[in-house]
Amino acid sequence: MIPLSWYLVFSAALFSIGLFGVLARKNAIAILMGVELMLNAVNINLIAFWRYLTPTQVAGPAFVTMVFATAAAEVAVGLALIISAYRRRNTVTADEIDLLKG
Amino acid sequence: MTSIQIIFLLAAAGTLAAGVFVVSSPKILHAALWLIVSLFGIAIMFALLQANFFAVIQVVVYIGAIAILIIFGVMLTRRIMQDTGLQLTRFWWGAALASLGIFAGLITMLSGWKAADIALPEMSSSGTTQAISQLGQALVSPDAYVLPFEAASILLVVAMIGAIYIALDRK
Known part of the structure; x- marks a missing residue:
């Protein structure tokens, strides 16, 4: 039997790896990948808590379904923004997309 | 150590x-393949x-759609971001420090939490099937989650239309 804490430690580690990717990567698409890792870590937490604490209720899976839909929307819009920025500025480096910098 | 624990540890390490x-x-591009x-x-x-349903959905939605979309994005923007350097x-190092700090904070919080070593409640295979049908009914039931479900559908449609509009080449 796997203790609940193993899942929680695993998802905490995955979340931290994703956070590092978001903060440290230069490429905007790599930042999106880091966000995906973080969202997946959250999903594992939600499913693990549902399975161990409230397996008869439906709130956990319902929330995970919403996270899936939101993640799909986020990737679609994010990639569209990156491709649009690439067309106009010829770069996908987050440092160089600084139009709004004062 | 049981076989299921070994499977968990291998999957977690991988x-x-x-x-x-x-x-x-x-x-x-290698990063995108590792993401898969x-x-x-x-x-x-x-x-x-x-959560068999979500295992399948994970493969279909994340690997089948999102990862492929990301690979398309990488290939469409490849020339400028050279793979060297x-x-x-x-x-x-600041990012590494911040993420390590968050990880340490989460672990400290978990180690002080008693419920973390709770026993796994039994769930038969018919219970798994029942959970899926429960979820399906809850997502379209007015007493449960029909409103968030519809909001998520509208969000997806809006995001898709917005993505097409943003990425449209107007030249």
Whole structure:
């Protein structure tokens, strides 16, 4: 039997790896990948808590379904923004997309 | 140590190693391929948690759609971002410090929490099937989650239309 804490430690580690990717990567698409890792870590937490604490209720899976839909929307819009920025500025480096910098 | 624990540890180690490659690989396309490995490991986690529906959805939605979309994005923007040189910002040590700090904080919080070693409630295979049908009914039931479900559908449609509009080539 796997203790609940193993899942929680695993998802905490995955979340931290994703956070590092978001903060440290230069490429905007790599930042999106880091966000995906973080969202997946959250999903594992939600499913693990549902399975161990409230397996008869439906709130956990319902929330995970919403996270899936939101993640799909986020990737679609994010990639569209990156491709649009690439067309106009010829770069996908987050440092160089600084139009709004004062 | 039981066989299921060994499967968990192997899947967890594989997923975390793939995740490290995702954030550290100098070639962005390799990072995208490692992301697929990582997402597959998470599908194994869902299967271990007897959330079979989400294991399948993980493969279909994340690997089948999102990862492929990201690979398309990488290929459409490839020429400029050369695969040589450091792919991390100057302040990558600060990012490493912040993520390590968050990880340490989460672990400290977990170690002080009694319910973390709760026993796994039994769930038969018919219970798994029942959970899926419960979820399906709850998502369209006015007493449960029909409103968030519809809001998520509208969000998806709006995001798709917005993505097409933003990425449209007007020249």
